[in-house]
Amino acid sequence: MFDEIRARGGTITVICPFVVDYLSRRTANADLVDARHPGYSDRAAAESARVEAGG
Incomplete structure (x- = not known):
């Protein structure tokens, strides 16, 4: 997928x-993260947002 x-x-x-968890452990794909809209930098923040959204 990343390729x-x-x-x-x-x-x-x-x-x-x-x-988020996968990318935090594998820097080979860090260049794919959008600099203007990177999303979440850690799993805890992503999980928190998911819970707040009701997912």
Whole structure:
């Protein structure tokens, strides 16, 4: 999935707690995170937002 995003010149906004956790442990994909709209930097913040949204 990340290779396809990179090949297309795309970026990601991280909102899923599991993706936040994955990316925090693997810096090889850090270049894919959108600098203007990065999303959440840690799993706790992503989980909190998910709960607040009712998900």
